[in-house]
Amino acid sequence: QVQLAESGGGVVQPGWSLRLSCVASGFTLTPSTSTIHWVRQAPGKGLEWVAVVSPDGSQIYYTDSVQGRFTTSRDNSKNTVYLEMNRLRPEDTALYYCARQLVGPHWFFDLWGRGTLVTVSS
């Protein structure tokens, strides 16, 4: 079954760090396939694009609010993408999804995980 599965969420205090993982199954991450994005959704709110990593890891972009604090990377040999989150803030509280980009150059997301919840609270 083709799917993505996020893990690593939890409850942390402001300023702490957390690393999320996104494991692909049913398909293989290679240096030439599957751009992966991170999208988050605060409780009761809408969707917010967070970051993207290209198939070979050479092209990475972030939304302004996480630039300099979050780092995304991938290990294709483990079929896994990571989101390292540092200096977490209460406004980072959200359900974090990883999503696969539809084949092609445009950022449309055809496969999503179920999400992992990150709560930042003192």
Add this chain to the structure above:
Amino acid sequence: DIQMTQSPSTLSASVGDRVTITCRASQSINTCLAWYQQKGGKAPKLLVYKASSLESGVPSRFSGSGSGTEFTLTISSLQPDDFATYYCQQCSSLSTFGQGTKLEIK
């Protein structure tokens, strides 16, 4: 940053109705736009991409149109399974989602 504005925020309709949701971009995005459906705590589902291309497996009652700054998602005849929240998403400059349209049963 490109802002995406959806209208209405909430829409009440009945089974069988034809409904239209609008999404406006703060600047031209050509056809770099997608529509997603999200139901109660689940992951979003891609419905339409490139403004008007229907994703595989999506019922033909869904259709998208538009280019530049104004886009619409139309459901030709509402089915019970369609009551959900819908989001537009631009991909012209990084990515931004609209705030969502909640489609409720009248």
